[in-house]
Amino acid sequence: MMRDLDYFFKARSVAVIGASTRPGKVGHEILRSLVEGEYKGRVYPVNPRAEEILGVKAYPSVLDIPDTVDLAVIVTPSKVAPRVVEECGRKGVKAIVIVSGGFKEVGREGAEIERRVVEIARSYGMRVIGPNCIGIFDSRTRLDTFFQSRERMVRPPPGPIAFLTQSGTFGCTLLEWAAEDGIGISKFVSYGNRSDVDEADLIEYLGEDPETKVIAIYTESVSDGRKLLKAARNVLPKKPIVILKAGRTEEGSRAALSHTGWLAGSYKVFSAAMRQVGVIEASDMEELYGISKALSMQPSACGPNVAMVTNGAGPCVMAADEISITPLKLAEYSEKTYEGLKRELPPYAQIGNPVDLTGSATSTDYEVALRHLGRDPNVDIIMPFFVFQDTPLDEGIIRVVSDAKRYGKPIVAVAAGGPYTRRQSRRLEREGIPVFQSPRLAVRAALALYLYGSRFICRGKKVNNN
Amino acid sequence: MMRDLDYFFKARSVAVIGASTRPGKVGHEILRSLVEGEYKGRVYPVNPRAEEILGVKAYPSVLDIPDTVDLAVIVTPSKVAPRVVEECGRKGVKAIVIVSGGFKEVGREGAEIERRVVEIARSYGMRVIGPNCIGIFDSRTRLDTFFQSRERMVRPPPGPIAFLTQSGTFGCTLLEWAAEDGIGISKFVSYGNRSDVDEADLIEYLGEDPETKVIAIYTESVSDGRKLLKAARNVLPKKPIVILKAGRTEEGSRAALSHTGWLAGSYKVFSAAMRQVGVIEASDMEELYGISKALSMQPSACGPNVAMVTNGAGPCVMAADEISITPLKLAEYSEKTYEGLKRELPPYAQIGNPVDLTGSATSTDYEVALRHLGRDPNVDIIMPFFVFQDTPLDEGIIRVVSDAKRYGKPIVAVAAGGPYTRRQSRRLEREGIPVFQSPRLAVRAALALYLYGSRFICRGKKVNNN
Incomplete structure (x- = not known):
């Protein structure tokens, strides 16, 4: 049986809503990653003004796709997101990755759109990763939602480290480090504004994932501290969790707010709580990766x-x-x-x-x-x-x-x-x-x-x- | 006119005393670096039991070489060093690099040998770098005294950074970083036990070196703080100095003592003095190199x-x-x-x-x-x-x-x-x-x-x- 988060990593079919005909555009490159990569599932571009993109037939709406759709990747402007998500719900889509920005990170209006999107998704039982993120990568199914082309970003082989990151940029960095060292990655999630699926959900999920030996996390903020600590407590006896928290200072916190729409909160409190449950803290990306590497090998x-x-x-x-x-x-x-x-x-x-x-x-x-x-x-x-x-x-x-x-x-x-x-x-x-x-x-x-x-x-x- | 430290970098002829016929041995590899590299000067192996090494005629003693010798690189066991240095003096050698260990870093007996060696060298007006070091590299004359073969260690191109290091290991690291980045090095000195030529001498010398834009230093200890500060004060208005001090704690200091025979001294005092004169401190090798790179480029x-x-x-x-x-x-x-x-x-x-x-x-x-x-x-x-x-x-x-x-x-x-x-x-x-x-x-x-x-x-x- 598929668990709800399985649909992100093991989706048998993916719709790219907002797929673009123009190379270099985010909505084009994501489609290219899915079509030209090693992913074996079915891929459907959605674009009302295109017949086909990259040799694949395009559909005006997700509702027109003559197949079930497990995962929808949304690249449309934030304004149309509520309508698009509503259509996904009616279509029976299971999981949604919203790559687009223009939500909570830009202020009140965007936050309101984000709130509505999540409300709609939940009413249909769909889970959402993002918005304002680069999405997911599974090293077994080779499904990824990246607008980083393979010429520019090497995908890692399967490996023991799962990486959860609020920052897509650090995501790219760590994926490539793990690729070059040959260490590899099990599963990867960039969650950006964290509107629905959060670190706690993913920690619980990865706790059950036999391919993941170590969970590495980059975060700037915590949405629900109690939930995070509970998940960590459950999983830690099974596998180590390493976390890098940015936005430790007032200046960093302000930068975090305009990055993903979340205030960073007190670092002191965060750090004490992590120590108390046994999560290992890293102070920069080199450490986050290095510690995870050592824990996975030794x-x-x-x-x-x-x-x-x-x-x-x-x-x-x-x-x-x-x-x-x-x-x-x-x-x-x-x-x-x-x-x-x-x-x-x-x-x-x-x-x-x-x-x-x-x-x-x-x-x-x-x-x-x-x-x-x-x-x-x-x-x-x-x-x-x-x-x-x-x-x-x-x-x-x-x-x-x-x-x-x-x-x-x-x-x-x-x-x-x-x-x-x-x-x-x-x-x-x-x-x-x-x-x-x-x-x-x-x-x-x-x-x-x-x-x-x-x-x-x-x-x-x-x-x-x- | 050649200044005394010029003889290390611009030597027209070099004797390798303790040159070995056996590949992989320190005394063989140093000779190989000089003979098979891009150095254009004359090279003389000294070994009483060999006719020739690497196709070059060998001499039983430095005194037998039918040529002037600017620089002697000594690889013999520490016990015979006083005799060898005495012969260098009689020969009219100008500068000596002692690569061998077995001196101050091993305790009282070694320290006594080291003291005698320096005494003899000074009586002849010779300067000494080392012992217990990998010696020098000049990016223009391509003279180096390294027992690290070119297959294992890339030599950098000429560049703006001079690097002085008590640790040969960190020397190897930084040389290769500067080679791979294409940034390059002007002059390099690994001085190990620092028996004679010290950082202050080298800072004054590099202050006058038009090829050096930035002076980077790794040190574990300071021999003469006042002399170092004076040299720094003289040179800083002309070019920046960046320093990494290891042996900051009791544990590190103890490790430093058995490394190069010097106690590390109070880090607090050191750091305050550096700040006061305007030397920039680095906290690890990545920083030492990175700061030097930025200062040399921008x-x-x-x-x-x-x-x-x-x-x-x-x-x-x-x-x-x-x-x-x-x-x-x-x-x-x-x-x-x-x-x-x-x-x-x-x-x-x-x-x-x-x-x-x-x-x-x-x-x-x-x-x-x-x-x-x-x-x-x-x-x-x-x-x-x-x-x-x-x-x-x-x-x-x-x-x-x-x-x-x-x-x-x-x-x-x-x-x-x-x-x-x-x-x-x-x-x-x-x-x-x-x-x-x-x-x-x-x-x-x-x-x-x-x-x-x-x-x-x-x-x-x-x-x-x-």
Whole structure:
């Protein structure tokens, strides 16, 4: 059986109302995404002044389509939206995405149109995403409602992260990051003015979605805090939720208001509530994506003690700074670990935290270090740093790091540079080891693994916090 | 006439002492960088057990080389360094880079060797960079002392940024970023343990270097604060200095000590001193590089008022948040600007700060907005945001933004995404417009333009701070 939100992602037929004959126009590009992409469902342009668009027969109204319509994508001006939505209702449409702007975000008149549209939709039992958004993407059915052409925006492969975003712009960014890294996305929703379907509905829905391992959210405002917290509480034991809240200040809040018609509200209250239920907060898009990536790839951490190993210690100094302002700690190794490292590593290695293998390090040196750190009960999280540019470091390193997964501890890696470094980083990520350019980001990701783990996963298990 | 530090960058002949026959070894790869790269000077491997390395005749000692030697790169174990440096002195070598570790960073014994090495070098009038570093790179002579092969680390083209770094790792990162962006580097020094040549020496030297427009520094510790401040004070009126200080906390400081043998000292004191003389601080590598990029490409700002224009406002909400915690302000446009924008922009545009042209925006809309903002005396800095993925935005946008340079105000752009967005961003950067993925970074760059401008450039000129 289809649940109501299923009709957005698994629609068997889609009408594009306001489809345009002119390339570059929003109503043309959305149709093109559906017709020329990998979506296998039936697609119907609606335009009273066109016979056909992109080789597909067009209809004057949704009512004229000789087929059931699961999903309607509306691109018409806001003024005609109530009439169009009414027709959708009469047609038996199940779900509506309104891409057009000109609603609540432009002021009172638009807000009134938006209110009427939702009222009409609800009277027919239809759900609405938007308006003022880029809509949805499902990585399995390949259904998307984007006016961003494939030449300009790469669609990601199926993957473990679901992304909900009030901003379509950040939506585009994260979709492309997940595509380029090969990490992938399960489901994506840009909800703009959030007139009907909200984060809470989507969190509950994604909580049941077997393809989604982590839920990442960008939001500027909250419509119904209590509902959001309830949904989060229900879903968090099953999968982590990471949230980035913008509009934290008066200035940001004002910008948010004209963006999606919502006042941002007190950030302090929001942040405290998130912490209380166990939602992980991110402070920018890089963090939102990076934390989600780590949570989707690595096991949780049951203690705060981080061990660093490196062939170039500058980034470890920054990581140590960052660790010291979080609940994480720099691990203090057992005697046995110290002795083992001393015995097996070459004399140039500096044995501390970090274990500094220096620029002369080989993959064998890393193997020794990872083995001792992996087996040390005082170590909860392993953070290997790499200067892949250093020529003594041989190609065996990928296997060595991948093999260290056997110790069952989360591994979060750091490496930054040009094409070769990126290639090596991708190879590590294909082995399930997340790699960060920035030590700060890696520490935040490690922290998230610890926060989620200690709260929801490790209860009863030993939690190192000595 | 050559100044003493010139011998590092413009050496006509280089000896690699400790050159190795074995590929992958540090002493082999450095020789390879010099022999197989674009460096045009004479190169001499020194190795008592080899006849030739990489097709170049080797000598048992630097004293056996039948030529003058400007620069010696030392890769031998630390224990033999005093003897090797003594021989360099007798040979008449002018400058020494010690790449090897095993000195101050490993403890008292190493520190004593380091002290003796410097004593010997000074007695012969030789300057020393290192030990425990990756040395130097000059983008004109193409001389480098890197053990990072060209297959693994791209060398940047000549460019406006000089980079001084205590960490070789961060050195590799920034060199490759500057190479990939096409921004380029003028001169580069990784100084590791900083036994002789320090940041102050290099700042004074780069102050006179016509190829260097901005000096970027990563440091974990300061050897002589007074000397550093004096050098900064001398050079700042000529060019900006941006600094990233790691080892800010006790934990970071401890990591710094085993990295380069220096205690990091109080960060608070450091930061206050930097602010007082007008050095701009960065909080991570992305910022250090981003701020330097903006300072090298754009004119300074003579006031704090930022105007944003966009075709997708999410990132503007985050930028507004960030602006509000800095001395920057959101510009309040003149009546004339409001009226002009209202008259000329399409009705869907939201006229405020940001000017939100929405996803339907074309380059013509941007032209209108940039013209009015560019001419408004209440606007000091223009921050255009782009969703290049949005298909209505035509390719004319590059020219439109480039033309906006005519208004004489700094322009700092924001765009994030995949291949197409990167291509468009590079095109903008070739026109001299820096583009940032992150709104936070763009705001920090704008702030640096204002801080440097208001302190060193705009005195006497009008400074907007109403």
